[in-house]
Each structure stands twice: as C-alpha cells, then as structure tokens.
Amino acid sequence: xxxxxxxxxxxxxxxxxxxxxxxxxxxxxxxxxxxxxxxxxxxxxxxxxxxxxxxxxxxxxxxxxxxxxxxxxxxxxxxxxxxxxxxxxxxxxxxxxxxxxxxxxxxxxxxxxxxxxxxxxxxxxxxxxxxxxxxxxxxxxxxxxxxxxxxxxxxxxxxxxxxxxxxxxxxxxxxxxxxxxxxxxxxxxxxxxxxxxxxxxxxxxxxxxxxxxxxxxxxxxxxxxxxxxxxxxxxxxxxxxxxxxxxxxxxxxxxxxxxxxxxxxxxxxxxxxxxxxxxxxxxxxxxxxxxxxxxxxxxxxxxxxxxxxxxxxxxxxxxxxxxxxxxxxxxxxxxxxxxxxxxxxxxxxxxxxxxxxxxxxxxxxxxxxxxxxxxxxxxxxxxxxxxxxxxxxxxxxxxxxxxxxxxxxx
Amino acid sequence: xxxxxxxxxxxxxxxxxxxxxxxxxxxxxxxxxxxxxxxxxxxxxxxxxxxxxxxxxxxxxxxxxxxxxxxxxxxxxxxxxxxxxxxxxxxxxxxxxxxxxxxxxxxxxxxxxxxxxxxxxxxxxxxxxxxxxxxxxxxxxxxxxxxxxxxxxxxxxxxxxxxxxxxxxxxxxxxxxxxxxxxxxxxxxxxxxxxxxxxxxxxxxxxxxxxxxxxxxxxxxxxxx
Numbered sequence: 001x002x003x004x005x006x007x008x009x010x011x012x013x014x015x016x017x018x019x020x021x022x023x024x025x026x027x028x029x030x031x032x033x034x035x036x037x038x039x040x041x042x043x044x045x046x047x048x049x050x051x052x053x054x055x056x057x058x059x060x061x062x063x064x065x066x067x068x069x070x071x072x073x074x075x076x077x078x079x080x081x082x083x084x085x086x087x088x089x090x091x092x093x094x095x096x097x098x099x100x101x102x103x104x105x106x107x108x109x110x111x112x113x114x115x116x117x118x119x120x121x122x123x124x125x126x127x128x129x130x131x132x133x134x135x136x137x138x139x140x141x142x143x144x145x146x147x148x149x150x151x152x153x154x155x156x157x158x159x160x161x162x163x164x165x166x167x168x169x170x171x172x173x174x175x176x177x178x179x180x181x182x183x184x185x186x187x188x189x190x191x192x193x194x195x196x197x198x199x200x201x202x203x204x205x206x207x208x209x210x211x212x213x214x215x216x217x218x219x220x221x222x223x224x225x226x227x228x229x230x231x232x233x234x235x236x237x238x239x240x241x242x243x244x245x246x247x248x249x250x251x252x253x254x255x256x257x258x259x260x261x262x263x264x265x266x267x268x269x270x271x272x273x274x275x276x277x278x279x280x281x282x283x284x285x286x287x288x289x290x291x292x293x294x295x296x297x298x299x300x301x302x303x304x305x306x307x308x309x310x311x312x313x314x315x316x317x318x319x320x321x322x323x324x325x326x327x328x329x330x331x332x333x334x335x336x337x338x339x340x341x342x343x344x345x346x347x348x349x350x351x352x353x354x355x356x357x358x359x360x361x362x363x364x365x366x367x368x369x370x371x372x373x374x375x376x377x378x379x380x381x382x383x384x385x386x387x388x389x390x391x392x393x394x395x396x397x398x399x400x401x402x403x404x405x406x407x408x409x410x
Numbered sequence: 411x412x413x414x415x416x417x418x419x420x421x422x423x424x425x426x427x428x429x430x431x432x433x434x435x436x437x438x439x440x441x442x443x444x445x446x447x448x449x450x451x452x453x454x455x456x457x458x459x460x461x462x463x464x465x466x467x468x469x470x471x472x473x474x475x476x477x478x479x480x481x482x483x484x485x486x487x488x489x490x491x492x493x494x495x496x497x498x499x500x501x502x503x504x505x506x507x508x509x510x511x512x513x514x515x516x517x518x519x520x521x522x523x524x525x526x527x528x529x530x531x532x533x534x535x536x537x538x539x540x541x542x543x544x545x546x547x548x549x550x551x552x553x554x555x556x557x558x559x560x561x562x563x564x565x566x567x568x569x570x571x572x573x574x575x576x577x578x579x580x581x582x583x584x585x586x587x588x589x590x591x592x593x594x595x596x597x598x599x600x601x602x603x604x605x606x607x608x609x610x611x612x613x614x615x616x617x618x619x620x621x622x623x624x625x626x627x628x629x630x631x632x633x634x635x
Contacts, residue, residue, distance in 0.1 A: 003527045007524055007525065010524070014512050014513060014517065015512050018511075018512035018513075019512055310508075311510050311511075314504075314508045314509075314510060315510070316493070317469055317496065317502055317504075317508070318496070318497065318502070318521065318522050318525070318569065318570075319493055319494065319495075319496040319497020319498070319522060319525055320493075320497075320521075320525055321490070321493055321525075322489075322493075324525075403470070404469045404470070405464060405469055405470055408504070408508070
C-alpha cells in the first residue's frame with residue numbers, strides 16, 4: 001500500500017515536471033483566481049462590517065457606554081461624573097473616558113433671514129470637553145468645513161452633515177438645507193430655553209447616525225441647565241475591541257451608584273441586522289464561489305485527464321493498478337490546489353490587500369478596505385484543496401475504470 | 411528451446427461487440443501454443459486477429475470460452491488478478507509504440523519493475539540491460555519525441571520483456587514502420603525467441619513475416635482456418 005503510494009508520487013512527479021508547463025501554469029492560475037474570487041467577496045463583506053463597527057465605536061459610542069440606572073429620580077444622572085471619570089481612566093487598558101450631557105433638541109435655521117422659510121431639525125445635542133473628546137471619539141478628524149470646538153467656546157456649535165445639509169448628506173431634504181460655517185442657528189432645549197449659536201464646523205463621518213448629531217461645549221450646556229458634575233453618559237475607550245465585558249465588571253465596582261453598562265454592540269441596533277445580513281450574504285457567496293471553483297477545477301482536470309486517456313490505458317495495459325493511477329492524478333490535483341492556494345495567498349497578502357489598505361474603496365457608507373479574517377482564510381484554503389482533491393478524484397476514477405482498449409484506441 | 415507442454419490453450423473463444431448491429435468477431439476460436447514457440451496470427455483486416463490477441467492478453471474480456479495459461483483459467487480472474495497477471499506474466503507490444511511522452515527510455519522500461527516494487531536502482535539496472543539487448547544503450551535518457559519510430563518500438567519491446575513474461579504479445583508491431591526498421595524489430599523477436607526461448611504470439615497481415623515464425627495461424631471471419 002505504502003509502496004503503491006510512493007509509485008503514485010513518482011508517477012505524479014514525472015508527469016508534473018515533464019508535461020506542458022504552460023498548461024500547468026494556466027491550471028494553477030485558474031485556482032489562484034478562484035481562490036482570490038472567494039476571498040475577495042468575503043473580505044469585502046468583512047470590510048463593510050468592520051467599517052460599520054468602527055464608525056459606531058469611533059463616532060458614537062466608544063467601546064463601552066455608561067448610563068444612569070434611572071430607577072429613581074436621584075439616579076437620573078451619573079453623579080460626581082468628574083470623580084468617576086478619573087476612576088475609570090485609572091483602570092488598566094482604558095485609553096480614554098469622556099462625559100456627555102445629551103439633549104433631544106430642535107435646531108432651526110433661517111437661510112434668508114426673513115422669517116419666511118425657517119427650517120428645523122430634531123437632533124441629539126451632546127456636550128463635550130473638546131480637548132478630552134478626541135481621546136475617545138474621532139469626530140474631530142471628520143470636519144469637512146470650518147473647525148472643531150475648542151475648550152472655552154461659548155455660543156458655538158458643530159453640526160453633522162445630516163443636520164446642516166450638503167456635503168453629501170444621505171437625507172439632505174430632511175436637513176436644515178445647507179447651513180454654512182459662520183451662519184447662525186437656533187437651538188430649542190427641552191427646558192424651554194432657546195439659544196442662538198454660530199456654526200463653527202460641519203462634520204461628515206459617513207455614518208448616517210453619527211452625522212445626525214450636534215456638539216456644543218460642556219460649559220455651554222451646564223450654563224443652560226444649571227447642572228454641574230453630572231453626566232447623561234460616559235463613553236469609555238479600551239485598548240482593544242472585543243474584550244469589553246472584562247472592563248464592564250471592573251467599571252461596575254468603581255461606585256455605589258447603579259449604572260447601566262452597554263458595549264458598542266448593544267447600540268448597533270438596526271445596524272446589527274445589516275451586519276448580520278452581510279455575514280449571511282458572505283456565506284452564500286462563499287458557497288457559490290466554492291461550487292464554481294469546484295466545477296471549474298473539475299472541468300480543467302477532466303479535460304487534462306481526458307487528453308491523457310491513452311496514457312492511462314497504456315499504464316493499465318502494462319499492469320498498473322487502478323488505485324495507483326487514481327492516487328497519482330489526485331496528487332497532481334492536490335498539487336495544483338496547494339500551489340494555487342499558496343500563490344493566491346501571496347498575491348492577496350502582498351499585492352491586493354496592501355493596495356486596498358492604501359486605497360480603500362469609497363462607498364456611500366464609508367471607506368471600505370478588504371479585511372481577510374483568519375477563519376475565512378483557513379476555511380477557503382482547506383476548502384480549495386479539498387475541492388481540488390475531489391475534482392481530481394472523480395474524473396480519474398471514471399477514466400481509470402474505463403475499458404483499457406477504449407482508453408487507448410477510442 | 412521449445413517445450414512439449416502447451417503454455418497457452420484457447421477453447422471455443424467468442425467475442426461479440428454490442429451495437430445496433432452486434433458484431434460477432436470471434437466465433438469459437440480454439441488453439442494452443444507451446445512454450446518457446448513463435449506463432450503468428452495472420453489474416454485480413456477485420457478477420458478478428460487483433461481482437462483475439464486482446465482477449466489472450468487480458469486487455470479485453472471474452473463473452474465465452476477458456477484461456478488457460480499453464481493450467482490456470484484466466485477468464486474467471488477478477489480485474490485485480492488480471493492486472494497482476496498482465497504485469498507479471500505477459501508483455502504487450504502495441505502497434506503504435508504506446509510510450510508515455512514524459513518518460514525517458516530507461517524510465518519507460520523500468521516502470522513494470524517499479525510496479526512490482528523493485529528498488530529504483532535495481533529497476534534501472536535491469537532496464538539498462540534490457541535496452542542494451544535491444545541495442546538502445548545509447549538512448550537511455552532520451553524521450554520518445556527524441557527517437558525514431560523503430561527506436562520507440564524497440565523501447566516498447568524492452569518494456570514488454572523486462573518482467574521476463576511467459577508470453578510476449580505483439581499486435582502488428584511493424585505496421586507503422588518502414589521495411590528496414592520492420593526487419594530490425596522482427597529480427598529482434600526472432601533472436602529473443604531463439605536465444606531466450608521467449609514465447610511470442612505476433613499478429614500481422616504481412617505474408618513475408620511468415621519466415622520469422624515457427625507457425626502461422628490463419629484467421630478468417632472470426633474463425634481459424
């Protein structure tokens with residue numbers, strides 16, 4: 001049995017090293033392309049999912065959101081917010097934490113300054129300390145007009161593009177219709193106070209939800225509400241993503257006040273159905289890609305074997321066992337699959353991925369790069385090799401079982 | 411070198427190829443060949459001589475009849491046993507050389523030995539000796555595409571003989587060769603028969619080949635004359 005296997009190896013080696021090189025290169029190229037085809041689609045989907053996740057983390061919720069329990073009137077806010085922030089920031093692995101006041105407000109804009117065409121938008125207004133905010137959320141890096149807020153700014157506001165309008169806003173018709181930096185808007189707070197703000201900056205993160213928010217400084221909100229050292233939420237950023245639960249238990253212990261703690265995943269909401277859909281679509285494309293790859297490799301090997309039918313007949317005529325013939329061709333198919341996967345991976349890792357990392361695709365929802373997940377990579381590599389082996393086995397079995405005379409003479 | 415015992419005995423061999431009009435090619439062929447005999451099966455095209463050779467050499471299965479080689483009935487063997495028998499007891503020379511393009515002369519001749527699990531060194535040594543016997547010692551590492559038709563056929567003869575077969579079957583081995591090269595091949599067969607006592611069953615339609623063989627079996631329309 002083992003000797004037969006070595007004979008099959010010897011036979012394969014001779015055939016591979018001495019048969020038509022162009023034909024072998026073409027076969028391997030096809031496997032490379034099929035391999036990349038499967039992974040490209042999967043990587044694109046993973047890239048989309050990662051873009052959505054990253055937007056949620058970078059522009060809205062960080063890794064962890066701490067909210068007051070709101071079980072009683074005294075728990076309507078996070079109390080002693082400054083102290084709690086310091087405690088949270090001291091937890092190893094926490095890279096930043098910021099407090100927000102959060103108000104549902106109405107923002108109005110009178111473009112012609114005549115009072116006849118005043119547009120309004122309902123939005124969430126957040127209070128921030130600008131110098132601290134950038135350690136947690138990255139909205140400051142997405143200013144498309146004007147500037148970000150600065151510590152000490154009063155009567156200044158920064159708007160997302162879904163509020164201001166323009167700059168490629170998704171729902172431009174629901175916006176204020178095109179506010180420019182330097183113009184004034186009015187903000188109506190839930191407590192009945194309204195105030196005029198100068199728009200100093202407009203940001204566009206490409207996340208529809210993040211771009212429907214507005215920011216003023218903490219001093220501004222505290223002046224309006226008369227509150228101090230409170231917070232509606234604390235946003236926490238950790239060194240890595242995916243291990244938020246470990247931090248949640250540590251954060252729970254910093255205070256006697258009851259909190260509600262959420263990870264960014266809890267806030268995905270409707271987005272999670274989109275990302276789940278991408279995962280499902282990715283799986284469908286994966287199986288379709290695999291089926292197409294299997295069929296393609298099968299056809300190539302079948303044609304190749306059919307061209308060698310006479311040789312197989314000769315080998316049988318001189319007394320070669322069917323299993324040696326089958327194993328030798330399965331080994332060849334395995335080799336083509338393996339080389340295709342190796343070259344495919346090299347091409348992916350050293351050409352395609354670096355290119356798309358440097359030049360991500362600009363899609364309406366954001367910049368999407370290819371992300372090859374280790375599980376997808378391993379699954380595809382193993383599947384391609386298994387498919388190659390099966391695609392080599394079936395035709396070699398069929399041809400090896402053929403009548404010797406038919407193989408040689410027909 | 412001829413033995414008194416029959417090395418192969420054929421009894422009432424029938425073969426019909428199915429189709430819209432079934433073709434009854436062998437219609438009860440019976441004969442025997444003694445060990446060390448050089449026999450030619452002659453007949454016109456379509457007389458069934460190649461079909462007979464295919465049945466005798468186990469390349470095809472007869473519908474009816476017996477093929478007995480050294481008291482062993484071969485038609486009842488299963489495919490694995492037939493494969494083993496072809497490898498260990500028979501040699502076959504095809505009309506069209508039937509060499510594998512990726513194998514050099516010495517590799518082609520080594521192959522039957524390698525299949526019998528001889529070491530690579532031993533296989534190569536024996537193959538080299540066999541190629542010397544067919545006067546191709548200077549062509550050991552040449553591929554079929556680098557050799558003439560006559561040389562290729564001599565490689566095929568060496569491959570068929572390297573296992574010391576009980577019977578060498580040759581199906582019109584000179585059909586694609588010119589008369590001079592054909593003579594070289596037939597002289598080689600004659601020499602192998604005389605010097606080594608090799609039993610040879612040759613299918614041919616050339617009347618002048620008769621002079622090389624001990625006996626001629628004539629076939630016409632699927633029966634022996």
